[in-house]
Amino acid sequence: MQDIENEIKNLIAEIIEKDPSEINPEARFIEDLGVDSMMALEILAGIEKKYKISIPEEKLQELRTLSQTVLIAKEYLDKK
Amino acid sequence: MILKDKVAVVTGGSRGIGRAITLMLAKEGAKVVFTYLTSKKEADSLVREINNFGGKAIALEIDIRDFEKTKLLIEKTKETFGTLDILVNNAGIVKDKALMLMSKEDWSDVLDTDLNGIFNVTRNAIITFLKQKSGKIVNITSITGIVGMARQTNYAAAKAGIIGFTKALAKEVGNYNINVNAVAPGFIETDMIKDFKEEYKSRIKENIPLQRLGATGEVANAVKFLLSDAGDYITGQVIVVDGGLSIK
Secondary structure (H helix, E strand, O other), X not given: OHHHHHHHHHHXXXXXXXXXHHXXXXXXXXXXXXXXXXXXXXXXXXXXXXXXXXXXXXXXXXOOEHHXXXXXXXXXXXXX | OOOOOOEEEEOOOXXXXXXXXXHHHHHOOOEEEEEEOXXXXXXXXXXXXXXXXXXXXXXXXXXXXXXXXXXXXXXXXXXXXXXXXXXXXXXXXXXXXXHHHOOHHHHHHHXXXXXXXXXXXXXXXXXXXXXXXXXXEEEEOOOHHHHOOOOOHXXXXXXXXXXHHHHHHHHHHHHHOEEEEEEEEOOEOOHHHOOOOHHHHHHHHHHOXXXXXXXXXXXXXXXXXHHOHHHOOOOOOEEEEOOOOOOO
């Protein structure tokens, strides 16, 4: 779990061009980190590619924090 | 073949301009999924014609006014052919009437199919294009959306709406390597104008600098240009294919 959280944190950091240390698990993407809808989509696509999973587009609305994103990634990794 | 193995969706592909576009795509090597609503016979015969020359095409009965159905259209396309590269929003209907005689239903039917249908299909396709950072969208509008034609307030409003949609989306998704353009046909020999009186048709021809109606294949050629590599640096544009009718 910790590994995945770190991997996803690094992936998000790269997409939103911030230092990984700025991305706290509960920091809100839009309000605290300035993530826009296109960045959220890139995060989703990046996770799908990295873990070779497919996450339904509807889940895009639920990517609100790092911890939520990790939970969603875990959910679909478990289904793999 | 300039579109070899590309996967394309065409709405309203069984007749008229849509048929010519579907045929062009298949001839250029693309795998095509096209929709129809009422013309099952024409759709089946087009699939056979394409299969006969070794092309690949599937016809789906889809009402593009139904958001969930258009979602299925995109899912089914990706399931069958693995991806989606090209979307041609062509499906459209006309209900020409003078505004003073136009019912609310005449207005809504045309707007629902011609404009809301484009939202439905494109909304369901765009995430795929964004994720893969590539895609080409061509929307079929009409010169009536640019210059206006009497007795077509509903159709002209929908077609002008398509032009706005095209330009806005082109700006929105340009940095994802997605091209969004429109093609605006003038008077083309299709079922849409088959009921025009001969006298009216000759009057139209007199007003067209090239002095004739257009062929559906001539519209498909403009679509082909936009979808080919030759169109890679073109986005947010409206290519008019009308024999010069709308020259100001």
